[in-house]
Amino acid sequence: MKIQEVAAKYEQYQVEMRRYFHQHPEVSEKEFETSKVIKEELDKIGVPWVPCGLETGVLATIKGAKPGKTILLRGDIDALSVEETTGAEYASKNSGVMHACGHDCHISMLLTAAHILNDMKDELCGSVKLAFQPAEEVATGAKSMIENGALDGVDAAFGIHIWSDVPAGHISCSDGPRMASTDQFKIDIKGKGCHGAAPHQGVDAVVVSTAIINNLQTMVSRQTAPLDPIVVTVGKVEAGTRWNVVAENAHMEGTTRCFSQDVWNAIPDMMEKIVKNTAAAFGAEASVSFDRLTPPTINDGAIAGLVRSAADKIMGDGAAIDSPATMGGEDFAFFSQNVPGAIALLGCGNEACGAVWPQHSGNFCVDESVLIKGAMLYTQVAMDFNQK
Numbered sequence: 430m431k432i433q434e435v436a437a438k439y440e441q442y443q444v445e446m447r448r449y450f451h452q453h454p455e456v457s458e459k460e461f462e463t464s465k466v467i468k469e470e471l472d473k474i475g476v477p478w479v480p481c482g483l484e485t486g487v488l489a490t491i492k493g494a495k496p497g498k499t500i501l502l503r504g505d506i507d508a509l510s511v512e513e514t515t516g517a518e519y520a521s522k523n524s525g526v527m528h529a530c531g532h533d534c535h536i537s538m539l540l541t542a543a544h545i546l547n548d549m550k551d552e553l554c555g556s557v558k559l560a561f562q563p564a565e566e567v568a569t570g571a572k573s574m575i576e577n578g579a580l581d582g583v584d585a586a587f588g589i590h591i592w593s594d595v596p597a598g599h600i601s602c603s604d605g606p607r608m609a610s611t612d613q614f615k616i617d618i619k620g621k622g623c624h625g626a627a628p629h630q631g632v633d634a635v636v637v638s639t640a641i642i643n644n645l646q647t648m649v650s651r652q653t654a655p656l657d658p659i660v661v662t663v664g665k666v667e668a669g670t671r672w673n674v675v676a677e678n679a680h681m682e683g684t685t686r687c688f689s690q691d692v693w694n695a696i697p698d699m700m701e702k703i704v705k706n707t708a709a710a711f712g713a714e715a716s717v718s719f720d721r722l723t724p725p726t727i728n729d730g731a732i733a734g735l736v737r738s739a740a741d742k743i744m745g746d747g748a749a750i751d752s753p754a755t756m757g758g759e760d761f762a763f764f765s766q767n768v769p770g771a772i773a774l775l776g777c778g779n780e781a782c783g784a785v786w787p788q789h790s791g792n793f794c795v796d797e798s799v800l801i802k803g804a805m806l807y808t809q810v811a812m813d814f815n816q817k
Contacts, residue, residue: 432743432805432812435548439541440801446470447537447800448519454508454526454533457564460485463506463536467561470540474547476559482574487561491546497555497815501580501768502807503588503761504539505532505565514791529793531591531777534800536561538589541804546811555815558583568611568722571760575767585732586770587810588761589803593787594752595776597796598744600806601752602736602773606688608726609660611758612696612719615682616641616704618668620713622677634679635668637713641681642666644707648699653692660686660756661700686756688725697721726762729769732814736773739809744802757788775803 455463464485471478471489481488485506513520513527521527528534543559560579564570580586595601618638623631645661653659661683668679685696701717708715737749752774761772777795778784786792 430549430552432545432549432808435545436541436801436805436808439544439804442544443537443541443801443804444797446540447533447797450533450536451528452519452522454521454523454528456510456526457507457567458483458485458569460506460563464561464563467506467536467540471543474544476543476547481560481577481579482570483563485563486570486574486577488574488579489543489559489561491543491550491553491557491559493553493555493815494551495554498584499556499558499582500811500814501558501560501583501586501764502539502542502811503560503562503586503764504535505562505570506536507532507564507566507570509566509789511789512791515794517794527791529790530566530788531793531795532565534591534777534795534803535589538800538803538807541801542807545804545808549808549812553812553815557811565760568758568760571763575763580764580767583768585814586764586768587732587736587807588764588770588772589775589806590759590772591777591795591803592774593778593784593793595750595774595778597776597779597784597799599748599750599776600736600740600744600773601750602728602733602740602771603751604728604730604733606725606727607754607772608759608762609686609688609754609756610693610725611722612685613682613722614685614700615680615718616715618679618708618713618715620677620711623675625673625675628675631675631677632712634676634713637708637711637715638666638668638679638681640711641704641707641715644703645700648703652699657689657692658687659692686758688754690725690727693724723758723760724762724766726759726772727765728771729765732769732771735813736771736806736810739806739813740773743805743809773806775799775806
């Protein structure tokens with residue numbers, strides 16, 4: 430059987446499931462109804478599954494009729510705290526929650542791939558694990574699935590992310606770094622308060638904060654190689670209690686992003702030295718805490734090449750195009766840290782159907798015609814990997 434012929438049976442199912450999940454979004458770690466429906470859909474076609482990861486993760490397995498290796502296909506299932514403003518007939522019914530990053534598409538593509546693979550399992554070598562992963566947006570889902578055995582016996586991993594900046598009908602799956610690390614940091618500064626008319630009697634936490642913010646940029650300009658890009662952003666600053674009082678304390682929060690594993694490993698030490706030594710130069714004290722959310726997402730060259738070849742088979746020659754890596758983060762990185770893996774950005778941008786809004790916008794929408802191609806790409810990658 431050809432994948433395209435089998436997939437044609439499920440094209441309407443694909444759209445219906447995407448619209449259902451779009452109407453019923455749930456935030457990270459709370460995807461209870463989403464998980465329930467996924468399990469029910471797998472039960473309908475007799476694909477076995479087990480709970481895996483937090484309270485809502487689902488890991489299904491399809492075993493081929495022939496021996497071979499095992500590949501894991503991943504689709505994330507959580508939504509964002511965003512108010513939908515699309516006006517679509519299938520708009521979110523949950524106020525303040527929306528699938529504004531396309532994870533509804535990922536669920537439906539992976540469910541549709543389960544149908545196609547299940548129909549073709551007599552031709553399948555080895556096994557395919559399907560990871561319906563919770564909590565990507567807060568970077569806890571992939572780690573939890575791995576801790577609960579999702580990668581046991583797995584030889585490779587592949588994920589798809591719908592992407593508004595790639596035109597519909599194309600994918601981007603280049604080798605090497607594709608998405609950045611994601612860290613959140615918090616800095617607390619303790620100075621000495623005093624009257625604003627006598628600043629020499631205190632240690633101004635506002636002045637210290639300003640110096641730290643400026644000095645942190647030397648991580649970009651002087652402490653990392655120019656060819657290893659890094660972003661250091663302070664997005665929140667709190668200081669002071671009154672207009673005529675020198676601030677005694679200050680609090681800052683921000684994020685760092687990079688594409689290099691070595692740079693990611695070095696970031697905490699670099700930042701701590703700058704923050705503490707800058708504060709000390711003013712007579713203040715400072716502390717830094719980190720929440721290390723995701724490492725860089727780095728595509729394995731062999732798996733990425735396999736994906737590009739599969740895309741040409743499904744979508745036609747030239748389907749795979751180059752697009753810039755993004756400083757956005759992805760917890761698929763945890764899968765690809767443990768086994769050879771690749772993530773593909775599936776284009777959904779199409780001005781003709783109004784799919785022109787960026788991810789995380791309340792107006793975000795997709796060209797739904799590409800979704801069946803995503804399901805077929807999951808399938809083709811699994812079939813090709815297991816036949817090598």
